[in-house]
Structures are given as structure tokens and as C-alpha cells.
Amino acid sequence: MSELYVKTNSSDEVAVSEVIEGLQLLDLSTASPAVTNTYDQDTAVDGQSVVSMTYDKNTVNAKFWLHFGTWEDYLLAKHEIYKLFGGREIHRLRTDTEPYVCEYVLPTAFELALIADGSHDATFTIPFDNPSGYRYSVNNSDIMTIEEFGMNRPLDADPEYHFTSTTMRVFNASDIVIDPYEQRHDLKITTKFAGNSCKLTNTTNNSAWTYTKAATQADTIILDGIATTLNGKPASANTDYGTITLDPGWNTITATGTTAIDCTFSFPFIYLG
Template sequence: MGKPKLYVKAGNDAEIEVSAVINGLEFLGDSTSPNILNTYQQNTGVDGQILVASNFDKSTVNANFHLRFGSYYDLKLAKHEIYRLFSSRKSIRIRTDAEPAIVKYVMATPFDIAPTEDYSHDSLFTIPFDNPSGYKYSLARSDEIDTNNKLIQMGMYLPSDKDCPYHFTTTNFQVYNPSDIAIEPYEQRHDFRIEASFNGNSLKITNTTNDTTWAYNKPAVKSDKIILNGVNTTLNGNPASVNTDYGNITLNTGWNSISVTGATDVDINFSFPFIYIG
């Protein structure tokens, strides 16, 4: 078995494998755990407390490294390269070869790089990354994935016994959410986009599994591109939420039954990253 690998992508830069670009640096693996934040309400005179909300708070990803260097000057140069790579004011995307199709968006917190002992040519150090969302995401969005490409891996909980499309031209279909949690663009501000084109006087999309709905109440032709991005709607790139009922669609975990009414000639695409915990 090969050594663990850490891949880093900062902004629009190309993704890099850290041990390939910093001489002597070896990634040893990472660890993280969900950080569950429970909020309670205490009522005077009543025993115990009432659970008000349970949320996933920001978590910490600890990435462990070994640095081998030849001299004090090599150590100084390597430290500068490591701090330059990881210490950014912006979020960076990381993934490992253990979960090649899963990414985290993180920011480094303070860390030190020092020899393991005097006159040593080795350093063992840990970079604690803040993971503000507390989530892990699929590398690719739902509409970029098919069962034969490299953008999926074991543990993503995609069905193996049934096709799992996200592009539809019928008025009744099923959408699969393999995430650990529901996709909630309004309540949790999750990244979720529905792209729709239709001929007709209106379009209403209903998730009959959980009774969430969104309706576009104006006529359109098939060349129009209507996008529900979270809770905001655009028509051909221009704001168009005023043309809707201001609804939103959420996806339960697993299969969701979707019904489309108001138009018969439709083209609908569901696009979202899968969300995982831990």
C-alpha cells in the first residue's frame, strides 16, 4: 500500500499533491469528528431542559505531517513553502487518496514546525484546519456524476441496483439524495440548484415525499432558462423571483418523488453536491 496523499486546491489554482511540491514533506493522514451543537431551553420550575435545536457546528480537521530536511537552511525554506501553501485568508479545498471523491473546504489555524529534538533532521507536526460548515462534500455535483466515472467512491451511498439520473424530461420522476442529511436550501442555506425549461403558462414542481413546492407563475418557451438557485430564481440570467410563489424544494435523504404540473414539455436538471458528516 502506498503512502497517504493530500490534495490541495486554493481558489482557482490547479490542485496539487503536497508531497510532490514540497521537498521532504510526507502526509501521514487526517482525522475529524462531527461537532454537534445542541441548544436547550430551561423553564423555571420544570425539571430538565427542552431541546430547541440540534445543529452541526464547525469542526476541526487535523492533518498530520512528517518533514525530513537536510540542514537548518532546508528547514527554513520548507517552512516558508508550507506556510505559504496552507496559511491563506481564503478557504482551501482538501481531499485525500483515502476519500478521493470527497472534499472539505477548510482554513488553517496557527501551527508550528520544529525539529523533533535538537540536531534532528525530522519534524512531526499537525495542522489543525477549521471546517466552518462542519460538512464533507462530494467532489462533483449530482449532475456531473454517473456510475462509471471516477467522481464516485465507496461510502457515498449511491444506489448500486438502480439508475440514479438528475436530468429529466418527464413530469413524474424520482431524485435520489445519498447525503447523510436532507438538502435544505432555505433552512440550512445548502447549495442546491434546479434548472428548468418548459413550454406553457406556468410550472410547478412538488416534492410529494415531503410536500415542498416551488412554482413559476409566468408563461415561458423552451428556449428560456429558469434557474432556482437556493431560494432565488432567475430567468435567462436576470432576477425573476417575483414571477414565483417564493417556495423552495428540499430533498429528504434517499428517494424523493417529484411531480411537475402546469406544463407538459419540460426539461429539468437537479444540481447539488452530496453532503456527508464525519
């Protein structure tokens, strides 16, 4: 049996077996990626042309076994189960089998059922909606330990996400492109530079972002997705409104317009299964 850990924005992470006596996770299974393809058809042209391919929401099923003593124990456990999984918030789930991978889900309706009349055991399955259709690394790249990479750890070098040189190699261990603009993925780039401007270019895929105003290394400039701030205040008007995307694997990032830079890339890895 695995341990299931649950966390919401308003509560600390808990192990379900520790907060509900007799409750054990039997299995946590994620449905295959739900691919949605959209096509455009021209009646004068054979076939159809591809418009887009997206990943739709899928389902995460958590199967539990509950052992209890008295009927009152069962009623109390039932109340605590609905309290733990019945909230309106997004629930983060992870197991001790894959401690560094999580899913952000919403519970749907479920019922507890005794395995037989008079039994002291019950089984039930909670089907969770997974709105993003993704699985994620628990931690972001800039605070992740090497052990958290697991099978996605690159063979040629240990990744780093904080740089003080104008040429940077950023490793994206995700299964897909990190795309803050088209797919609204999380990617925060914190930059401190000295100079009249600073342009970051991902030479691997030619995506780029330019801060067009002068700054000193006392200034903190953050590109958070597609929005830029300067020392905590909105500053997208000081940019060319570009954005950076990260391909799976290694990405070479160059900084031009400055000779002194301090740059940190922070993002969660995204997995499809």
C-alpha cells in the same frame, strides 16, 4: 502514507508532496460532528422543549512528516509550507484514500518541530477549522460518475439528475436533508418548460416551488437555493417563493402545469463523518 491535495479559489489543486520536496501526509483526521442543541424552558412545565439542533464547526487535523537535506533545505521547505497553508482563503482538502470526499477548511496556527537536535526530519500538525462541520462530495450530482458514489450508491437503480419527464426520481446520497432555506445548502434546479406555469413538488416531503409565469423551452429558469432567475436575470417575483428540499435517499419530484420539461438537479452530497 496518503497524498493530500489542496485547492483554493485562486489556485489550482496541488499534491503537497509534489510542490514541497520531502513533505508527506501521515494522517488526516476529522473530529466527530459537533452537535449543538438549543432548548426552551418554561418554569411551570417539567423539563425543556427542543428549539433546534444544529451542527457546529469542528476541527480537521493534518499530521505531516518532513524530511530534508541541509538546513537551507529545511528553511526553504518551511517557507513553502507556510505559503501553502497560510493564506486567508478557504482551502479544499482531499486525500487519495477518499478521493471523492473533501472538506473546506481554514488553517489555524501551527509550528514545525525537529524530532531531535541535528535531525533531518520534522513533524507537525496543522489544526484546520471546518466552519460548516460537514464533509462534501468533490463534484456535484449532475457531473458525478457512478464510481464517486462509493458506499452510498443505491442498490435499486443508478441515479440520474437530468430529466425530460414530468415525474423524476432524485437520489440524495447525503447523510442529511438538503435544505436551501433553513440551512443554506447548495441546490440548483435548472428548468426549461413550455406552458403558462410550472410547479415542482417533492412528493416525498411535500416541499414545492412554483414558477407562476408563462415560459417557453427557449427560456432557462434556475432556482438557485431560494433565488430564481430567468435567462440570467432576477425572477423570484415570478414565483410563489417556495423552495425544494431533498430527503436522504430517493425523492419523487413531479412537474405540473406543463407537458414538456427539461430539468437538472445539481448539488453536492453532504456527509457528517
